[in-house]
Amino acid sequence: MAAPFALNDNSVVVIIGTGAGGGTLANELAQKGISVVALEAGGRYLPQDYVNDEWESFGQLAWLDKRTTSGDWRVANDFSGLPAWIVKAVGGTTTHWAGASLRFQDHEWKALTNYGAVEGANLLDWPIDGAEMAQWYDKAEEKMGVTQTGDRPALPGNNNYQVLAKGAAALGYQTVHTGKMAIQTREDGYRTPCQQTGFCFQGCKWGSKWSTAYTEIPDGEATGNLEVRERAHVAKIEHDETGKVTGVTYFDADGVSQFQAARIVCVAGNTIESPRLLLNSASEMFPAGLANSSDQVGRNYMRHVTGSVYGVFDKPVKMWRGTTMAGIVQDEARLDPSRGFVGGYELETLSLGLPFMAAFLDPGSWGREFTSALDSYENMAGMWIVGEDMPQASNRVTVNADIPDQFGLPSPNVHFSDHPNDVAMRNHAYAQGIAIYDAVGAVRSFPTPPYPSTHNLGTNRMSANAADGVCNGNGQTHDIANLFISDGSQFTTGAAENPTLTIVALAIRQADFIAAQMSAGTI
Amino acid sequence: MTLQTSKAGLTRRQLLSSAVAAGATFVVGAGFVAAPDAAWATETVALTPETMATLIQMARDIYPHDRIGDEYYVVAVKGYDTAEAAPGIEEGIAALNAAAMTAGYASYLGAGWEKDRVALLRGIETTPFFQQIRGGLVTGLYNQKAVWPLFGYEGESFSQGGYLTRGFDDINWL
Numbered sequence: 082m083a084a085p086f087a088l089n090d091n092s093v094v095v096i097i098g099t100g101a102g103g104g105t106l107a108n109e110l111a112q113k114g115i116s117v118v119a120l121e122a123g124g125r126y127l128p129q130d131y132v133n134d135e136w137e138s139f140g141q142l143a144w145l146d147k148r149t150t151s152g153d154w155r156v157a158n159d160f161s162g163l164p165a166w167i168v169k170a171v172g173g174t175t176t177h178w179a180g181a182s183l184r185f186q187d188h189e190w191k192a193l194t195n196y197g198a199v200e201g202a203n204l205l206d207w208p209i210d211g212a213e214m215a216q217w218y219d220k221a222e223e224k225m226g227v228t229q230t231g232d233r234p235a236l237p238g239n240n241n242y243q244v245l246a247k248g249a250a251a252l253g254y255q256t257v258h259t260g261k262m263a264i265q266t267r268e269d270g271y272r273t274p275c276q277q278t279g280f281c282f283q284g285c286k287w288g289s290k291w292s293t294a295y296t297e298i299p300d301g302e303a304t305g306n307l308e309v310r311e312r313a314h315v316a317k318i319e320h321d322e323t324g325k326v327t328g329v330t331y332f333d334a335d336g337v338s339q340f341q342a343a344r345i346v347c348v349a350g351n352t353i354e355s356p357r358l359l360l361n362s363a364s365e366m367f368p369a370g371l372a373n374s375s376d377q378v379g380r381n382y383m384r385h386v387t388g389s390v391y392g393v394f395d396k397p398v399k400m401w402r403g404t405t406m407a408g409i410v411q412d413e414a415r416l417d418p419s420r421g422f423v424g425g426y427e428l429e430t431l432s433l434g435l436p437f438m439a440a441f442l443d444p445g446s447w448g449r450e451f452t453s454a455l456d457s458y459e460n461m462a463g464m465w466i467v468g469e470d471m472p473q474a475s476n477r478v479t480v481n482a483d484i485p486d487q488f489g490l491p492s493p494n495v496h497f498s499d500h501p502n503d504v505a506m507r508n509h510a511y512a513q514g515i516a517i518y519d520a521v522g523a524v525r526s527f528p529t530p531p532y533p534s535t536h537n538l539g540t541n542r543m544s545a546n547a548a549d550g551v552c553n554g555n556g557q558t559h560d561i562a563n564l565f566i567s568d569g570s571q572f573t574t575g576a577a578e579n580p581t582l583t584i585v586a587l588a589i590r591q592a593d594f595i596a597a598q599m600s601a602g603t604i
Numbered sequence: 605m606t607l608q609t610s611k612a613g614l615t616r617r618q619l620l621s622s623a624v625a626a627g628a629t630f631v632v633g634a635g636f637v638a639a640p641d642a643a644w645a646t647e648t649v650a651l652t653p654e655t656m657a658t659l660i661q662m663a664r665d666i667y668p669h670d671r672i673g674d675e676y677y678v679v680a681v682k683g684y685d686t687a688e689a690a691p692g693i694e695e696g697i698a699a700l701n702a703a704a705m706t707a708g709y710a711s712y713l714g715a716g717w718e719k720d721r722v723a724l725l726r727g728i729e730t731t732p733f734f735q736q737i738r739g740g741l742v743t744g745l746y747n748q749k750a751v752w753p754l755f756g757y758e759g760e761s762f763s764q765g766g767y768l769t770r771g772f773d774d775i776n777w778l
Contacts, residue, residue: 133760276766403772435757439746459756
């Protein structure tokens with residue numbers, strides 16, 4: 082049961098957002114007996130509510146508040162109001178994510194050291210490393226039930242995987258499997274085993290895929306220490322004359338402005354909303370926004386080097402059948418600058434239904450080149466590129482008071498342009514993707530440009546030195562001791578891996594840190 | 605859905621006797637557009653039948669699928685046949701016809717070859733009108749559940765228990 086806390090109860094931890102970071106942190110703190118109020122901008126949808134229809138589901142779950150875009154990325158032209166395909170709901174984007182749960186490689190925690198300075202990139206080492214994170218990854222994998230970790234078996238390979246795997250083997254790739262997926266495969270947990278239904282992106286109707294919406298959140302609520310307020314949109318984080326945060330002002334489900342007091346505030350609204358909130362919380366004492374003495378809030382926006390390759394064959398594949406992303410080639414994730422770029426990339430199976438394929442295949446194009454590709458939809462196999470992109474100071478989230486959202490708050494603008502390293506990596510990945518499909522007899526292959534971002538990272542990054550970033554190795558902001566960053570915006574660099582597992586591991590670790598600091602009375 | 609078959613509306617004879625062929629593709633009469641063989645017909649409310657016929661052809665020329673019948677394109681553009689949308693559509697189609705006449709055709713539909721019509725569309729592809737029609741078709745055409753099977757797409761499978769025992773790994777030609 083939800084435990085209602087009073088608006089003036091200044092002993093609670095307020096968490097903004099209930100996705101991979103916020104939802105996990107909320108449960109972890111609640112399990113430790115700490116009182117938590119989680120404010121979620123979206124409503125609550127559970128497996129029985131999810132809709133296995135791409136556009137209808139998009140209307141149900143996607144974050145569609147006012148946003149603008151700029152920069153030379155194609156998204157700014159093709160989907161100018163939709164920089165990111167992420168979710169506004171209890172559970173956040175863990176309803177939409179596909180379940181890929183990969184640990185960072187050790188060298189990726191220290192990108193500046195291992196890659197060297199890259200012109201135009203704002204590279205930095207994380208203040209933590211793989212040795213420190215190993216124990217937290219263990220806990221995250223156990224919590225999420227990740228396949229091929231512990232004694233959990235792999236998922237079976239669907240048709241799309243089999244095409245990828247055969248082509249990858251023909252090219253000599255070694256590390257090819259059905260992924261480390263936070264998807265239930267056995268009858269030994271409280272999640273239903275995967276039924277190979279597809280529609281992983283639309284919310285898993287079996288509840289097989291880990292999502293905080295039906296794991297962490299109800300577990301936390303069951304303790305009596307967690308209250309989740311739905312449709313509560315935070316407008317501003319408030320502070321006192323000493324610079325400590327005191328609570329948050331939010332619009333409740335009826336659009337009425339409320340103030341919730343807090344001992345600690347944790348920001349986990351995803352990489353666009355989190356810096357937006359800090360910037361919109363500017364005050365006389367902090368005119369550049371909260372926790373922004375470094376001027377790094379909103380900067381270094383990363384979205385992974387993405388893109389897709391689709392291969393068309395002379396016989397059916399039916400790529401939409403089964404688990405969407407249970408297939409991976411990891412050989413190119415290594416660090417090997419001889420390829421012409423630093424960092425690496427993963428190739429992962431991906432499929433879209435016909436409606437989204439039409440929308441994302443080559444946005445804006447028309448005529449027979451386009452339609453003849455769709456004519457072969459049944460015979461397509463698809464893969465997605467996930468590679469490390471370079472943090473750049475000029476790629477950033479800013480706020481624009483001239484374009485207010487539905488509450489009158491300045492809306493976010495997302496500016497992004499590829500770094501030359503990103504372009505080189507994407508072109509390499511496109512070529513390898515085409516080669517994989519050619520090796521199994523593709524009659525045609527084509528690239529698809531990056532979709533609106535699902536991996537949004539870096540805009541409140543961790544740094545050892547306060548001048549270089551927004552928060553320290555525990556996600557605690559350098560400027561304000563009782564203000565934390567708890568989502569993917571704290572990523573110093575993006576690595577080649579899907580970010581959710583790392584966000585969860587960091588949240589579990591952060592919960593321990595916060596609890597220890599509260600016990601010690603330091604915050 | 606306002607799509608009508610000839611059985612529900614006009615008989616084939618009535619239809620053909622009261623109508624004129626527009627281009628080679630459509631039969632246009634008072635308040636309706638139909639297939640030459642009367643396989644389908646649609647009434648128009650706010651748009652002129654000639655405009656609706658042109659719009660249907662334009663839709664096919666933008667996203668041509670030879671296995672997809674005109675009736676699906678009709679459904680995709682039928683939403684423009686409202687008092688609110690019609691003036692802009694009439695204006696856009698008039699401009700398209702004007703461009704066709706400048707190029708030496710009687711009208712857009714009068715350009716008998718797809719190649720020639722596509723050239724006319726390339727000439728207007730940056731206009732808001734073209735983008736409105738193209739953008740609307742992305743969902744109007746491809747999000748019709750009735751067209752999915754024509755592409756082999758099966759839609760949701762949850763109601764049938766997913767594909768775990770129904771062929772998620774049934775590829776047999778690799």
